[in-house]
Amino acid sequence: MQVVVLNGVNLDVLGRRDPALYGGLSLAELETRIYEWATALGCHVRFRQTKSEGEYVAWCHDALDWADGVVSKPGGWAHYS
Numbered sequence: 001m002q003v004v005v006l007n008g009v010n011l012d013v014l015g016r017r018d019p020a021l022y023g024g025l026s027l028a029e030l031e032t033r034i035y036e037w038a039t040a041l042g043c044h045v046r047f048r049q050t051k052s053e054g055e056y057v058a059w060c061h062d063a064l065d066w067a068d069g070v071v072s073k074p075g076g077w078a079h080y081s
Contacts, residue, residue, distance in 0.1 A: 001042065001068045005034060006059055007049035008075035053077060 007027060010017075016024030025033075031047045037047040050056050056074070062072050 001044065002066055002069065003043050003045045003048045003069040004059070004063050004067045005031070005045060005071040005073065006056060006063075006072050007047065008056055008077045009051050009077045010072060012049050012051070066068075077078060 011027050014022055014030065015024065025051060034047075035045055048059055050059070056077075060070065060072070
């Protein structure tokens, strides 16, 4: 199974923002944990992160051609875009 995890705006600064609000993991640490879980489940996972809304949408469309699943983490776009 092929899965892509799409990370949106501000997720690249996890670990640098207030850990009381955002947790203490960096994006790289979070991706490592997800990768380990996916591998244990027999899934191949790819990660992408962008601050560009257009690029994010293009990745969603691209995933139609190859991914069996998409995990969408839009970050700040979830409430202000």
